[in-house]
Ligand SMILES: Nc1ncnc2c1ncn2[C@@H]1O[C@H](COP(=O)(O)OP(=O)(O)O)[C@@H](O)[C@H]1O
């Protein structure tokens with residue numbers, strides 16, 4: 001029974017996603033809403049992404065150094081840091097941070113609109129609530145996730161430089177030379193694809209949970225909104241990690 | 253759908269509810285076109301539920317709703333939207349979009365559906381906000397206003413398209429006596445200006461019932477207990493209706509209101525501490 005419920009929720013979410021995607025291009029007015037959401041999802045996440053990025057890179061620099069030095073190949077540090085960031089940690093950590101920052105508030109915002117009749121009001125005014133509320137968020141997430149991931153990667157590589165080169169004394173030329181020679185377009189492609197998929201997942205799950213707050217069995221009104229927000233974050237993170245594994249195993 | 257005469261609203265053997273709880277059972281009533289009908293009932297008697305179904309937001313468990321010649325739940329989705337465009341709605345708490353100012357909220361149906369230029373929209377919005385006494389508040393966000401003001405702004409949004417059917421959920425609850433009276437007057441003026449407009453007002457405000465109602469539908473305990481004109485209702489001898497209209501507590505016995513001795517001692521000790 002539980003499996004069935006999970007499967008049917010996934011199915012409903014997939015239809016919700018399709019519905020949201022086709023409504024992205026319904027009118028030119030969508031553009032303004034998309035830009036507004038990009039500001040919210042992207043611009044406002046920059047600081048936290050940079051912070052997490054620099055520390056992730058610094059830790060990778062330290063850990064990588066102590067592992068590589070055992071084999072006398074600390075010169076490969078640049079490659080190790082860059083590859084783990086670009087292929088794996090960049091997309092995943094960005095997705096998880098943005099889930100916490102933007103996904104949760106998408107769920108809460110749409111959930112509040114649901115319980116205060118705002119979504120019904122849109123419907124009665126013959127304004128499609130999916131195209132008004134959900135599609136701009138989808139579009140913004142699809143654009144912002146890869147960009148934020150790229151920022152995370154670059155700042156992470158700088159973080160690795162700080163510990164590896166500035167602190168532990170690897171030759172700076174070697175650090176960047178190794179990055180250049182080991183990272184190829186396939187790695188970049190994998191990271192980009194992941195970021196794109198994670199954006200779709202986080203936006204879909206978060207909007208879906210908020211949009212159907214009123215159908216929840218575990219609480220009505222404000223309690224429903226708070227549960228919807230929790231579900232949005234937990235489910236987004238779990239799906240991101242599962243998807244990450246699947247994509248990695250296919251592309252490796 | 254070319255006819256622009258007023259539409260009446262008919263309900264046939266409606267059964268309404270949520271999941272498996274029935275809220276309203278076997279309601280049949282007709283609310284006349286071009287008149288103000290008041291749906292009266294106590295809190296929780298299902299007034300908002302009935303409204304949600306008339307708006308087509310929820311399907312009835314059984315029965316039919318007719319808006320003019322159209323059976324609401326038997327229309328194609330295109331026709332359904334066309335029918336619904338004729339309705340303006342004031343939700344119980346206003347349901348203004350929190351991310352937009354009052355002005356943007358009121359303008360929304362126009363900006364989304366028409367190609368009117370900004371200046372025209374602006375002047376329509378100002379006019380409608382002035383009707384509800386909020387012309388100074390166009391740039392305020394809903395959460396910067398009182399509940400009564402949000403309700404009045406919700407009405408401005410509901411009437412911005414001059415809809416042939418206007419539905420208001422408790423327009424006067426939470427309003428002070430002056431604003432309530434002005435709301436009633438506004439509804440009466442609307443009826444005068446738009447003789448075809450069908451106005452449905454959900455309420456439990458007796459004063460506004462006597463002021464505005466042409467027709468009354470009373471809901472109580474899942475049933476429609478009265479459906480007819482205002483005058484016969486005034487004369488009714490039905491015990492529940494009399495109690496409602498006379499605002500009488502009936503034969504309710506208030507139990508002993510004081511706390512037990514032990515609790516009183518404990519509270520006294522706390523107060524004296
Ligand atoms: N979303 C809902 N789910 C389940 N029951 C509901 C829901 N909304 C209202 N009810 C129930 O329906 C009954 C009527 O509610 P409502 O129509 O809001 O009453 P009124 O507007 O007359 O005060 C109440 O008993 C309420 O508990």
Ligand SMILES: [Mg+2]
Nearest residue numbers: 299300344421
């Ligand atoms: Mg109500």
